[in-house]
Amino acid sequence: MSKKVRVRFAPSPTGxxxxxxxxxxxxxxxxxxxxxxxxxxxxxxxxxxxxxxGAEEYIxxxxxxxxxxxxxxxxxxxxxxxxxxxxxxxxxxxxxxDLVEKGFAYYAFDTGEELDAMRSRLRTADNPxxxxxxxxxxxMRNSLLLPKEEVxxxxxxxxxxxxxxxxxxxxxxxxxxxxxxxxxxxxxxxxDKVLLKADGMPTYHLAVVVDDYLMQITHAFRGEEWLPSxxxxxxxxxxxxGEEAMPxxxxxxxxxxxxxxxxxxxxxxxxxxxxxxxxKDPKTGEVTExxxxxxxxxxxxxxxxxxxxxxxxxEEEVFSLEELVQKFSIEKVHKxxxxxxxxxxxxxxxxxxxxxxxxxxxxxxxxxFAAKGVEIMDDVxxxxxxxxxxxxxxxxxxxxxxxxxxxxxxxEVDFTPVLAKWNxxxxxxxxxxxxxxxxxxxxxxxxxxxxxxxxxxxAGIKAGELQLPMRLMLVGGKFGPPVFEIAEVLxxxxxxxxxxxxxxxxx
RNA sequence: GGCCCGUUCGUCUAAGGGUUAGGACACCACCCUUUCACGGUGGUGAUACGAGUUCGAAUCUCGUACGGGCUACCA
Numbered sequence: 001m002s003k004k005v006r007v008r009f010a011p012s013p014t015g016x017x018x019x020x021x022x023x024x025x026x027x028x029x030x031x032x033x034x035x036x037x038x039x040x041x042x043x044x045x046x047x048x049x050x051x052x053x054g055a056e057e058y059i060x061x062x063x064x065x066x067x068x069x070x071x072x073x074x075x076x077x078x079x080x081x082x083x084x085x086x087x088x089x090x091x092x093x094x095x096x097x098d099l100v101e102k103g104f105a106y107y108a109f110d111t112g113e114e115l116d117a118m119r120s121r122l123r124t125a126d127n128p129x130x131x132x133x134x135x136x137x138x139x140m141r142n143s144l145l146l147p148k149e150e151v152x153x154x155x156x157x158x159x160x161x162x163x164x165x166x167x168x169x170x171x172x173x174x175x176x177x178x179x180x181x182x183x184x185x186x187x188x189x190x191x192d193k194v195l196l197k198a199d200g201m202p203t204y205h206l207a208v209v210v211d212d213y214l215m216q217i218t219h220a221f222r223g224e225e226w227l228p229s230x231x232x233x234x235x236x237x238x239x240x241x242g243e244e245a246m247p248x249x250x251x252x253x254x255x256x257x258x259x260x261x262x263x264x265x266x267x268x269x270x271x272x273x274x275x276x277x278x279x280k281d282p283k284t285g286e287v288t289e290x291x292x293x294x295x296x297x298x299x300x301x302x303x304x305x306x307x308x309x310x311x312x313x314x315e316e317e318v319f320s321l322e323e324l325v326q327k328f329s330i331e332k333v334h335k336x337x338x339x340x341x342x343x344x345x346x347x348x349x350x351x352x353x354x355x356x357x358x359x360x361x362x363x364x365x366x367x368x369f370a371a372k373g374v375e376i377m378d379d380v381x382x383x384x385x386x387x388x389x390x391x392x393x394x395x396x397x398x399x400x401x402x403x404x405x406x407x408x409x410x411x412e413v414d415f416t417p418v419l420a421k422w423n424x425x426x427x428x429x430x431x432x433x434x435x436x437x438x439x440x441x442x443x444x445x446x447x448x449x450x451x452x453x454x455x456x457x458x459a460g461i462k463a464g465e466l467q468l469p470m471r472l473m474l475v476g477g478k479f480g481p482p483v484f485e486i487a488e489v490l491x492x493x494x495x496x497x498x499x500x501x502x503x504x505x506x507x
Numbered sequence: 508g509g510c511c512c513g514u515u516c517g518u519c520u521a522a523g524g525g526u527u528a529g530g531a532c533a534c535c536a537c538c539c540u541u542u543c544a545c546g547g548u549g550g551u552g553a554u555a556c557g558a559g560u561u562c563g564a565a566u567c568u569c570g571u572a573c574g575g576g577c578u579a580c581c582a
Contacts, residue, residue, distance in 0.1 A: 010582090011582090012581080012582050014581085014582075044582065046581090046582085047580095047581055047582070049581085050581060050582075108580090110580095112580080115579090115580085124508085125508070126508045126509085127508060127509075128508055128509090128578090129508085129509085129578050129579095130578095131509095131578065132579095160580095162580050164580095180512075180513090183511075183512080184511095185510075185511070186510080189509065189510055189578095190510080190578095191578075193579095194579080194580050196580085197580040198580055199580080201580090203579090203580070203581085203582085204581075204582050208582095223576090224511095224512070224513090224575085224576065224577095225576055225577065225582090226576095226577090226582090227511060227512065227576075227577080228510070228511055228512090228576070228577040228578070229577075229578095230511095251512085253512090253513080253575095254575070254576070256574095256575075260574090260575070260576095261575075261576075307519070307520085307531095308519070309519090309520095310520095311519085311520060311521075313521070313522095314521085314530095315520095315521075315529080315530045315531075317519090317520095317530085317531060317532095334513095334520085335512075335513060335514095336512090336513050336514060336574095336575090337512095337513075337574085337575060337576090338518090338519065338520090339518060339519080340518090340519095341517095341518045341519060341532065341533085343518080343532055343533055344518070344519060344531075344532045344533080345532095346532090347531080347532055347533090348532095350545095354545085389544090391544080391545050391546085392543080392544045392545060393544095401543095402543085402544080417542085462541090463541095464541045465541075466541095467541060467542080468541060468542065471542055472542090475542090477542080477543090478542040478543065479542060479543045479544085480542070480543065480544090481542095481543090481544085482540085482542090483542080
């Protein structure tokens with residue numbers, strides 16, 4: 001019988017959640033939901049120096065906006081808590097000490113200065129970053145070479161120390177990555193990673209293994225940047241719990257910016273968001289724009305992310321979250337990194353704006369309008385407007401330029417575009433057209449257009465030449481949806497008023 | 508430097524030994540539209556290079572080049 005699928009996303013609360021992070025969540029989520037499993041969010045806050053206030057809450061808000069709700073987390077509870085590693089601190093030491101006892105790890109008392117000295121002594125052009133490994137460990141201060149009594153006494157006196165893994169020499173550690181297949185490493189070139197820090201906190205390496213075990217994680221998906229440390233984790237599994245219990249690994253390809261790994265800087269430099277939602281650094285006050293605030297709908301954001309490194313093998317590209325859950329397969333995730341393309345992202349958003357009913361995003365558009373000084377009072381009218389112009393909008397703020405005139409009558413009508421062909425008979429046409437409008441009961445674009453054309457014909461004027469003036473009167477410029485549809489949405493009274501006031505200004 | 512991973516149009520990708528190497532974004536042209544868009548049709552454009560295996564290679568193998576990641580008491 002196979003175990004219930006359990007996956008986790010394990011972010012550090014150090015700042016905003018960028019594209020790559022959200023995609024990692026997404027792939028975890030899709031896999032879990034498809035397998036009927038659980039999606040867990042575990043907060044990896046073992047580095048107190050990097051902790052940033054508000055970052056944890058921010059992560060959950062972003063996930064909520066994306067519609068990727070965890071089954072278990074610091075916010076959602078669960079049977080495997082606590083879900084914050086700092087609150088699990090006490091559970092890690094015993095595993096580290098167990099490793100020391102078995103001879104797989106050792107105490108190291110080297111100070112920061114001693115480590116620096118070792119590194120600068122060994123640093124050469126050919127070896128720019130010397131490691132604490134089998135070649136140097138017997139020259140350092142650790143329990144491998146110190147007499148047992150001295151080690152005991154150092155420990156007794158609470159001498160600051162760490163516990164390091166003792167990397168075996170000449171072993172090949174290999175495993176099968178779900179995405180990459182067989183990957184192997186020679187342990188001789190891997191350093192003796194710190195497992196337990198001087199402050200008693202575990203490093204990522206120890207914590208991830210212990211918690212994945214304790215939380216019964218079955219599949220571990222993470223970014224490709226973790227691939228080089230995978231052998232450390234595999235060895236820890238082997239020493240501590242046995243490899244049979246180890247989760248299946250999948251190292252996801254990176255999302256690249258225009259030059260290398262996508263960074264916050266790229267966003268500022270190239271003018272696109274890299275975070276899910278706006279993130280304000282509490283220390284500097286610096287705000288980094290998010291996709292939400294840039295005017296993306298979550299459906300598009302998630303869809304776009306899913307397709308960055310995966311596709312279902314067909315030519316379909318637009319998928320809802322539900323469809324993704326159904327079609328996703330981790331094996332089809334690509335090996336190579338994908339460069340983020342903002343134009344393509346916008347295209348997804350455009351598709352989703354067209355597809356979604358305006359009720360999904362009207363609140364956000366309302367806020368955009370409010371910021372421009374237009375308060376929306378009539379929701380029914382508002383939705384009608386959004387429905388009419390949504391095909392022309394790529395990002396939510398575009399609604400403003402495509403529909404502000406439904407809420408603000410033009411003060412001055414610029415007749416310049418039609419001046420050359422303007423004459424008294426055309427002006428007369430609009431007077432009589434406007435008069436006829438009063439008696440219309442069937443206020444529909446199609447009937448308005450029919451009436452308009454009939455009247456134009458009997459006045460002996462080409463209807464086409466009257467359409468632009470009509471548009472100018474209703475919206476104030478050369479823009480907007482088809483003119484009679486504007487009139488329909490505007491309503492009888494407002495249409496008549498706008499034509500009247502425009503005629504007063506007409507030459 | 509060492510280790511690991513990767514490489515199909517500018518970008519995201521399809522094609523798992525036999526296709527005129529397909530689609531999408533972007534770009535260009537035309538059409539639709541007496542506004543601005545949307546939309547429609549078409550076009551430009553790719554298997555990094557070199558060997559090998561094979562009747563046949565984008566696809567398998569090796570090498571080279573290039574790109575990326577890691578190399579902290581950060582994750």
